[in-house]
Amino acid sequence: MRIIMLGAPGAGKGTQAKRIAERLQVPHISTGDIFRANIKNGTELGMRAKSYMDAGSLVPDSLTLELVMDRIAGEDCQNGYVFDGFPRTIPQAEALEKALSELGQKVDFAVDIEVPDEDIIGRMGGRRACLQCGATYHVAYAAPKTEGVCDRCGAGLTLRDDDKPETVKKRLAVYHEQTQPLIDFYRNKGCLAQADGTKDVEDVFCEILKLLGV
Numbered sequence: 001m002r003i004i005m006l007g008a009p010g011a012g013k014g015t016q017a018k019r020i021a022e023r024l025q026v027p028h029i030s031t032g033d034i035f036r037a038n039i040k041n042g043t044e045l046g047m048r049a050k051s052y053m054d055a056g057s058l059v060p061d062s063l064t065l066e067l068v069m070d071r072i073a074g075e076d077c078q079n080g081y082v083f084d085g086f087p088r089t090i091p092q093a094e095a096l097e098k099a100l101s102e103l104g105q106k107v108d109f110a111v112d113i114e115v116p117d118e119d120i121i122g123r124m125g126g127r128r129a130c131l132q133c134g135a136t137y138h139v140a141y142a143a144p145k146t147e148g149v150c151d152r153c154g155a156g157l158t159l160r161d162d163d164k165p166e167t168v169k170k171r172l173a174v175y176h177e178q179t180q181p182l183i184d185f186y187r188n189k190g191c192l193a194q195a196d197g198t199k200d201v202e203d204v205f206c207e208i209l210k211l212l213g214v
C-alpha cells in the first residue's frame with residue numbers, strides 16, 4: 001500500500017506514520033528526517049537544505065524530488081511505503097503521480113490528520129527529537145522514561161531549531177499556503193482519508209486503521 005500523510009507541522013504525521021509503517025511492514029519515509037540526517041552528516045544536500053529549513057521555508061521542489069525518486073526506487077519500496085512530509089506542494093504531488101503512473105502505480109491513501117492551529121504551537125514547543133535515531137517525544141504527551149534521553153538509542157534529546165515558536169508560526173503559514181491545497185488535490189483523486197488528530201495517539205491510530213481498512 002502506498003500512503004502519504006497530510007497535516008500541519010506537529011499534527012502527528014510522524015507519530016502515526018511510524019505506527020502504520022510497522023503495521024503494514026513497509027518503510028516509513030520522512031523527507032524531514034532525511035534532510036536532518038544529511039545536515040548532521042555535512043553532505044552537500046544537507047548544506048543546500050539547511051538554510052530553508054532554519055527559516056521555516058520549504059526546501060525547493062527540485063532538491064526534494066531528486067531525493068524522493070531515488071528513495072522509492074529502492075528494493076524495500078516495492079510493496080509500498082508511508083510518506084511523511086512529502087508531498088508538500090502541488091508540483092511535488094504531480095511529479096509523484098507522474099512517476100507512479102509510469103510504473104502503473106498510484107497513491108492508495110492520502111491520510112490527512114486534522115489539528116487546529118491553536119493546538120499546534122503547544123505540541124511543537126513540547127516536541128523533543130532524537131537526532132541520532134529519529135525517535136520523537138513530547139514532554140507532556142509522550143515523555144521518554146528518563147528526561148532528555150532517547151528510550152531507543154540513549155542519545156540526548158533536543159528541541160528542533162525549527163520548533164521554536166517564531167519558526168512554527170512561519171511553518172504554519174507555509175503549510176496553509178502551499179500544502180493544504182493537497183487536501184483537495186487528493187479528495188479529487190478519490191483517495192483522501194481524514195482523521196481527527198486532536199484525540200490521543202492510540203485513538204488516532206485506530207481511526208486511521210479503520211479508514212485504511214486494515
Ligand code: ADP
Binds near residue numbers: 127198201
Ligand atoms: P508531525 O510529524 O506532523 O510534525 P509529530 O508526529 O512529530 O508531528 O508530533 C508533534 C508532537 O506532538 C510530538 O511531540 C508528538 O509526541 C506529539 N503528538 C503527536 N500526536 C499526538 C496526539 N494525538 N496527542 C498529543 N500529542 C501528540
Ligand code: AMP
Binds near residue numbers: 032035084086
Ligand atoms: P518535517 O520534519 O516534515 O517537519 O520537515 C522539516 C522541514 O524540512 C520543513 O519545514 C521543510 O523545510 C523541509 N522539508 C521536509 N519535507 C519537505 C518537502 N516535501 N518539501 C519541501 N521541504 C521539505
